[in-house]
Amino acid sequence: MNGKIKNLTSVLNYSLGTQNYMADINKLISDRIRNQKLDTVWELFDELIKIAALNDIELLAQKETRLDEISSRFSMIRIELMKEKELLSAFRVTNDSLIEQLAKDILEATELLKDPDFLNRPDSHEIGNALKNRIGELNTTLAVAKSFSAQIKLSEDNLNQAANRIWDALMHIMPLIRGRLTAENSTLVIEEIKRMMTL
Numbered sequence: 001m002n003g004k005i006k007n008l009t010s011v012l013n014y015s016l017g018t019q020n021y022m023a024d025i026n027k028l029i030s031d032r033i034r035n036q037k038l039d040t041v042w043e044l045f046d047e048l049i050k051i052a053a054l055n056d057i058e059l060l061a062q063k064e065t066r067l068d069e070i071s072s073r074f075s076m077i078r079i080e081l082m083k084e085k086e087l088l089s090a091f092r093v094t095n096d097s098l099i100e101q102l103a104k105d106i107l108e109a110t111e112l113l114k115d116p117d118f119l120n121r122p123d124s125h126e127i128g129n130a131l132k133n134r135i136g137e138l139n140t141t142l143a144v145a146k147s148f149s150a151q152i153k154l155s156e157d158n159l160n161q162a163a164n165r166i167w168d169a170l171m172h173i174m175p176l177i178r179g180r181l182t183a184e185n186s187t188l189v190i191e192e193i194k195r196m197m198t199l
Contacts, residue, residue: 063178085160
């Protein structure tokens with residue numbers, strides 16, 4: 001018989017540590033996901049579109065200065081995005097390990113309800129009902145945790161895509177904009193930037 005289940009108090013506390021830790025982890029990750037500033041990336045791409053449309057000779061010096069500023073900001077943001085992706089990846093691994101532990105606890109508690117030694121206890125009915133309720137609570141937590149793990153992975157993918165688009169902009173788009181673009185080439189570059197923003 002599971003030694004963790006001895007009385008009603010132990011039922012209420014069953015797997016509570018894992019459940020609380022998961023709640024803390026999920027809140028921490030939710031705050032980080034909510035505070036991701038990907039809008040800044042798209043604002044800089046919008047700025048590139050405006051600069052690519054400039055053909056006035058008198059504005060070339062201004063264009064170069066602005067491109068240098070954007071390049072610097074892109075580089076710093078890309079480093080931040082990759083660091084954030086690595087951190088979220090570590091959180092996801094922790095969350096997945098907690099999911100595994102919670103699933104194990106649920107299985108053990110479910111098996112206990114069938115245990116002959118448990119069923120022969122005088123308080124088995126009272127504790128059994130409490131344990132069934134506790135298993136239901138843990139199953140709800142488990143479902144939320146699994147959904148949250150998928151959300152973390154999606155956020156990781158978004159960060160990775162944004163970092164890749166920044167890299168493409170730095171390596172391919174910005175060198176083109178720095179050149180003397182014809183009206184036709186300028187249109188093609190702008191279309192490519194817009195395509196990158198919608199991938």
